[in-house]
Amino acid sequence: MKRFKAIGLALTATMLLAAQAISAAPVTITYWQYFYQSKVDLMNDLIKQFEAKNPGIKVDQVTFPYESYNQKVAASIPAGEGPDVINLYSGWLPMYVKAEYIQPLPKSSFGSSDMKAGFYSFVSPAVNFGGKLYSAPTAVRTLALIWNKKLFKEAGLDPEKPPRTLDELADYARKLSKFDAQGNLIQAGLTMQPNGQGHNWIRDVLFRQFGAAPYDATGRKVTYATPQGIAAMQWYMDRIVKDKVGYPNFMTDDVTAFKAQKAAMTIDGSFRVATLKAMKDLEWGIAELPTHNGVKSNFASFWTNSIVSGVKGKQLDASVKFLQFLTSPEVMEQWLAKVGELPANPKIADAHKDDPIINVFMKGLEYAHVTAFVDEAGQRNLFVDMVDEINLKGAKVEDVLKRTAAAEQKIFDDFWK
Amino acid sequence: MTLAKKKAMTAYVFLAFPLVFFIGVRFGPMLYAMIRSLTDWSLLRKTNHFIGLENFKAVLTDPVFLKALGNTMRYALVGAPIVIAMSLGIALLLNRIIHARGLFRLIYILPYITPMVAVSWVWRWMYQTPPMGILNALFSALGLPAVEFLISPDQALYSILAVNIWVELGYCTTVFLAGIQTIPMDCVEAAKIDGASEFQIFVKIILPLLMPITLFLMIMQGIQFLRIFTPIYNMSAQAMGGPLDSTKSAALYIYQMAFSKFEMGKASAASLVLFAIIMVVTLLQLKIFDKKANNQE
Numbered sequence: 001m002k003r004f005k006a007i008g009l010a011l012t013a014t015m016l017l018a019a020q021a022i023s024a025a026p027v028t029i030t031y032w033q034y035f036y037q038s039k040v041d042l043m044n045d046l047i048k049q050f051e052a053k054n055p056g057i058k059v060d061q062v063t064f065p066y067e068s069y070n071q072k073v074a075a076s077i078p079a080g081e082g083p084d085v086i087n088l089y090s091g092w093l094p095m096y097v098k099a100e101y102i103q104p105l106p107k108s109s110f111g112s113s114d115m116k117a118g119f120y121s122f123v124s125p126a127v128n129f130g131g132k133l134y135s136a137p138t139a140v141r142t143l144a145l146i147w148n149k150k151l152f153k154e155a156g157l158d159p160e161k162p163p164r165t166l167d168e169l170a171d172y173a174r175k176l177s178k179f180d181a182q183g184n185l186i187q188a189g190l191t192m193q194p195n196g197q198g199h200n201w202i203r204d205v206l207f208r209q210f211g212a213a214p215y216d217a218t219g220r221k222v223t224y225a226t227p228q229g230i231a232a233m234q235w236y237m238d239r240i241v242k243d244k245v246g247y248p249n250f251m252t253d254d255v256t257a258f259k260a261q262k263a264a265m266t267i268d269g270s271f272r273v274a275t276l277k278a279m280k281d282l283e284w285g286i287a288e289l290p291t292h293n294g295v296k297s298n299f300a301s302f303w304t305n306s307i308v309s310g311v312k313g314k315q316l317d318a319s320v321k322f323l324q325f326l327t328s329p330e331v332m333e334q335w336l337a338k339v340g341e342l343p344a345n346p347k348i349a350d351a352h353k354d355d356p357i358i359n360v361f362m363k364g365l366e367y368a369h370v371t372a373f374v375d376e377a378g379q380r381n382l383f384v385d386m387v388d389e390i391n392l393k394g395a396k397v398e399d400v401l402k403r404t405a406a407a408e409q410k411i412f413d414d415f416w417k
Numbered sequence: 418m419t420l421a422k423k424k425a426m427t428a429y430v431f432l433a434f435p436l437v438f439f440i441g442v443r444f445g446p447m448l449y450a451m452i453r454s455l456t457d458w459s460l461l462r463k464t465n466h467f468i469g470l471e472n473f474k475a476v477l478t479d480p481v482f483l484k485a486l487g488n489t490m491r492y493a494l495v496g497a498p499i500v501i502a503m504s505l506g507i508a509l510l511l512n513r514i515i516h517a518r519g520l521f522r523l524i525y526i527l528p529y530i531t532p533m534v535a536v537s538w539v540w541r542w543m544y545q546t547p548p549m550g551i552l553n554a555l556f557s558a559l560g561l562p563a564v565e566f567l568i569s570p571d572q573a574l575y576s577i578l579a580v581n582i583w584v585e586l587g588y589c590t591t592v593f594l595a596g597i598q599t600i601p602m603d604c605v606e607a608a609k610i611d612g613a614s615e616f617q618i619f620v621k622i623i624l625p626l627l628m629p630i631t632l633f634l635m636i637m638q639g640i641q642f643l644r645i646f647t648p649i650y651n652m653s654a655q656a657m658g659g660p661l662d663s664t665k666s667a668a669l670y671i672y673q674m675a676f677s678k679f680e681m682g683k684a685s686a687a688s689l690v691l692f693a694i695i696m697v698v699t700l701l702q703l704k705i706f707d708k709k710a711n712n713q714e
Contacts, residue, residue, distance in 0.1 A: 071676045074460040099461035184547040184563045195655050249568050249654050251549050252541070262548060377677050381657060388660045392570055 027318045028058040033087035033303075034069040038274060042338040050325050057318045077101045077308055084311045084319045085326075088135065090126050090302045091373035097129045098415070102306040104132035109320050118327065119344050122300050126370040136327045137304035139341030141270045142364040143197055143205070145169075145290060149283040151176060151187070151264040162265075162287040166209065166235065169265070169290045173245035176264035188263040189245035191254035192236070192387075197299075198254070199383035201267050201289075204299040204369045206232040209292035219372035220412050225405035234397045237390050248387060269301075270361045274340040286360050300368035302344065374415040382407050447692075454685035461679050472686035476674075482687060484662050485670040488574060489691075492666060493642040493698070496578050496585075500638050501631065503582070504589030509623075511590065512597050522594070529587030537651035540580045541567065544652075567652060570663035577648050577664055584648075585641060589634050596630035597623070632706040636699055643695050644668045667691045 031047075033039060040063055047059045062083065064072045070092065076082040078101075088096060096102050110133055115124045120140055127135040149159035155176050163169040173189030180186050192198060207214045207224045210232035214224045224232075240247050251257035258266045259279060267289065276284055289298055305326050307319045325331060332343035336352065342361050343349045349365075352358045373379055386404045389395040418426070454472055458465040476482045511521055528536060543551050544566035553563045566576045600623060608618050624631075646668040650656045658665025658673075671691065675684035 074679050078460060078463070095461060100463065101461075180547060180557060182547075182557060182560075182562055184553075184557070186548040195657075247568075248660075250546070252545065253654070375678075384654075384657070384659070385661055388570070392568075392660055 026056050026058045027314045028060060029085060029315055029318045029322060030060045030062060030083040031085045031087070031322070032062050032064070032073070032083040034066040035063040036066070036339075038339045042334060045338075046326070046331060046334065050322060053325075054318075054321060057321065059322060073101070080310070082308050084308055084315055085322055086306055086308055087303050088306055089376065090135075090137070090304055090370060091376035093127060093135060093304070093306075094129070094372060094374045094415070096306070097134050100309050102134055103309045103311070104134055105136065105307065105323070106316075106320055109324060110136060120300070120346050120365055122365075122368055122370045123302065123344060126302075126372070127304065135304040135306040136323060137302040137344040138326050138331055139335045139339065140300055140302040140344045140365065141341060142298050142300045142361050142368050143201060143267055143269055143289060144360050144364060145265060145287045146258070146268055146272070146276070147265045147285050147287075148258070148261055148263070149285055151261065155264070159283075159285070162285060163290050164287075166206075166290050166292040170235075170239060170243065170245075173239060173265060174243050177243070177245045179244075185244055185247070185250065186262070188247075188250050188257055189243075189265065190239060191250070191257055191263045191266040192240050192246035193248055193250075193254035193266075194387045195248065195380065195384045196254045197267055197269055198248075198387075199380050200299040200301075200371065202233065202236055202383060204371055205289055205297045206236060206292075208297040208369070209295040210235070211293070211295075215372070220416055222405045222409045222412065225402045229405075230398050230401055233386075233390075233401050237387070237397055240387070240391050247391065248384070270340065270342055273357055277340075286357055288360055288363055296367045298364040298368035300365060300370050375411050378411055379408055382411075450685040450688055453682055454689050456682050458682040458685075459680050465682070468682070472683045473690070476683055476687045476690065481662055481665070482667070482670055485658070485665045485667045486690075486694075488663070488665055489643055489645070489667040489694075491574060492578055492581070492645050493639055495575075496582055496642040496645075497635065497638040500582050500585045500589055501634055504586050504634075505593050505627070505631070507586065507590045508593035508597055509619075511594055522591070525590045526587040528584045529591075531584075533584065533647040534651055536580065536584055537648045540576075540648075541652045544576055568660060570660045573653070573660060573664045577652050580652070581642070581645060581648050585638060589638065592630060592634060593627065596627050600626050628706070632702070635706060636702050639698055639702060640695055643691070643698065646672065667694075 031043070033043065040061070043061050047061060050059060051057065073082070073086065073088070073096075082101075086102070088102075093102075112124065112128075112133065115127075115133055115136075119137070123137060123140065124133070127133050127137075145162055147162050152159040157172065157175060163172045169190065176187070176189035177185060178187035194202065203214050203224075207229055210228045212224045212226045212229035212232060214229075215221060216223050239245050246263065251260060251262050254263065254266050254268070255272070255275075257263035258268075259275075259282070261282065273286075276282060288296070305323050307316065307323065311319055327344070329343075329345060329348050332345055332348045335341055336343055336348075336358075342358065342365065343352075346362075346365075349358070349362050353362055371379075382404050386400050389400045390397055455467055455469060456465045457468045457471070507525060511518060511525075514521065542549065545553065546565060546568060547553050547557060547563050550566070552566070556563060565572055567573045604622055604626075605618055608622055613621070645666045649658055649664050649666055649669050650672075653659050653664050656669075658669045667687065668691065671684050671687045674680050674687060
C-alpha cells in the first residue's frame with residue numbers, strides 16, 4: 001500500500017513539475033561550492049527563497065570536498081561540465097581569470113559604483129582585472145588573536161586582558177608556554193603554524209608592521225626582502241627558535257592544539273568562530289591583532305561568487321539574478337547568523353557592531369589587506385619552507401628570506417609573462 | 418567447429434573483457450600520456466602546443482623532482498629488501514610453531530588488510546611530538562629524549578617507510594608461508610638424515626626452492642615502493658611531502674604537478690620518467706634473479 005502511495009505521490013509531483021515546466025519553462029542553473037555543512041544547509045534554504053521569488057528559475061547546488069574542489073573546478077570548466085555560478089576563494093581569482101574560466105560581471109548589474117557602495121573597499125581591487133569586475137562576495141573574513149582564558153588564569157595572567165602589542169604578545173607567549181622534565185614543549189604559548197593562517201600573518205601583518213610592504217602597488221613585485229622584512233621574519237622565528245613558544249605542526253596543527261587546550265594563543269580567522277563556539281568547555285576570548293610600532297594591519301580574504309565563461313542568454317540572466325540575490329543584504333544577514341562570516345557590505349556589518357566578536361573582526365577589516373595570490377598553494381608553501389629551513393636546518397633568516405622573495409617573484413613573473 | 422575450437426572461442430570471449438578493460442583503462446591513457454608529455458598542456462590554458470622534449474627537460478632539471486626521485490629510490494632500495502628479508506624470517510618462524518599459528522598469521526596480515534589511509538593517520542598521531550604521540554609518551558616515561566619523527570627532515574622519510582614496511586610485511590609473510598608449505602618435506606628429511614645442519618638446509622634447500630616466490634615478491638615490492646604515495650600523502654603536513662620535500666616521492670610530485678599546479682604536460686613527462694625507472698628496475702631484477710633461480714634448478 002505504502003509503495004502505491006509513494007508512486008502516486010511521485011506521479012503527482014512529476015505531473016505538477018511538468019505542468020510548471022510547460023507554463024514557465026524554467027531555466028535551471030547550477031551552483032558550486034565546497035562542502036562545509038553550515039554553508040551547504042544555508043544555501044539549500046537560500047535556494048528555496050530565491051526560487052520562490054523567481055518562479056522561472058531553478059538552482060541546483062553541487063558540492064565537493066574542500067581538498068578536491070580546486071581540481072574539480074579546473075578539470076570541469078574547460079570540459080564544459082562546470083556550473084553556471086561558482087564560489088571561489090579570492091586568492092584563486094587571478095588564476096581563473098587568466099585562464100578565462102570566469103566572465104566579467106555585466107556592468108548594468110555590477111558596476112564599479114555598486115561595488116564601492118555595497119562592499120568593503122578591499123573587495124573591489126581584488127575582483128578587478130583589467131578594469132572589469134569578475135566576482136562578488138557574500139561574506140568576508142579576517143584575522144584576530146584568540147586566547148584561552150583558563151590557560152591565562154593558570155599562568156597568573158588576567159584572562160580579560162589580551163596582549164596589545166607584539167612585544168606583549170612575545171612576553172605572554174613565554175609565560176604561557178609549558179615544558180616537561182625533558183624540556184619538550186607540552187603547552188604552546190602561541191601557535192606558530194605557517195601553513196595555516198601563519199603565512200598570511202607574516203605576509204600582510206608582520207612585514208607591514210616592521211615597515212616592509214610585502215608587494216608593490218601592482219601586486220606583481222615582491223618587496224619584502226629588505227632589512228625591515230628581515231626584522232619581521234626574525235621576530236617570527238625568534239618565537240620558535242629562541243623562545244620555543246610553539247613550532248609548526250605542534251599537535252598536528254594550530255587548530256587542533258588550540259581546541260585541545262594545548263595552545264594558549266592563536267591567530268585565526270573569523271571562519272573559526274563557529275567551531276570554537278561549539279566547544280562548550282573552552283573559555284576563549286578574541287581581540288584585534290597586536291600592533292607593532294603603532295602600526296595596525298590585518299589580512300582579509302573571502303569566498304566569492306563568479307559566473308563561468310560561456311554562460312549566456314537565459315542562463316546568464318538567471319545567473320546574474322542569483323548572484324544579485326547572493327550579495328543582497330538579506331542573504332548577508334542570514335550568512336552571518338548561520339555561517340558566522342562577516343557581511344561583505346560594511347553597512348550591514350555595522351548593524352552588528354555591538355556583538356563583541358563581530359566587532360573585533362569589523363575593526364580588523366578597516367585596515368586589512370588582500371594578497372593578490374597567483375598560486376595560493378605555491379606561495380603558501382614557500383613561506384612554510386622558509387620557516388622550516390630556518391627552524392630545522394638552522395639557515396640564516398636573511399639568506400632564506402632573500403631566496404624566498406626571489407622564488408615568489410619567479411612565480412609572479414611566470415604567471416604574468 | 419570442433420569442440421576444442423568452441424572451447425577456445427569461449428575462452429577468447431571471456432578473455433576479451435579484461436583485454437578491453439586493459440586497453441581502455443590502462444594502455445589507452447598511457448599512450449595518451451606519452452603524447453601529452455610532448456605538449457604544454459595545462460588545464461588552465463585553452464590551447465596547447467607540441468613542444469618536443471621541453472617538459473622532460475623541465476622536470477629533469479627541477480630540483481624538487483630530482484629530490485623526489487632520490488627519495489623514491491631510498492624508499493625502494495631500503496624498503497623492499499627489508500620487507501623481503503623480514504617477511505621470510507617471520508614466515509620461517511611461523512612455520513615452526515604449532516600452537517596459535519592462525520592467530521599469529523592473522524596478526525601479521527591485519528595491517529595489510531587495514532585501509533592505508535587509516536593506517537597512515539594512526540601512525541601520524543603515534544609519531545607526534547609531546548604532548549600528543551604515544552611513542553614519545555613512552556620514551557618520556559622511560560626518561561628518554563623525545564624523537565622528532567615526522568617533523569624532522571632527516572627522520573621523516575624513514576618514519577613513513579617504517580609504516581609501509583609494517584603494512585607490506587603481512588602480504589609478503591603470507592606469500593612466503595604458502596611457498597614454504599609447498600616445499601616437499603622428504604627433501605628436508607633426507608638432508609637431515611645425511612647430517613645437514615639447519616643452516617645448510619635453509620641455504621641449500623629452502624632458499625633455492627623459494628627463489629621464484631622471492632623473485633615475484635622482489636618485483637612486486639620493488640614496484641610497490643617505487644610508486645609509494647598514500648602514506649606520504651596522509652602523513653606529511655597538508656599532503657605536501659615535507660618537511661622541506663624530504664618525504665616527497667615521485668608519485669606525489671606527479672600528483673601535485675597534475676592536480677594542484679594543473680600542468681598536465683609536465684606531470685605526464687614526470688610519470689613517463691617514473692615509468693621508465695620502474696621498467697628498468699623490474700627488468701634488471703628479472704634478469705638477475707631469474708638467472709639465479711634457473712641456475713639453482
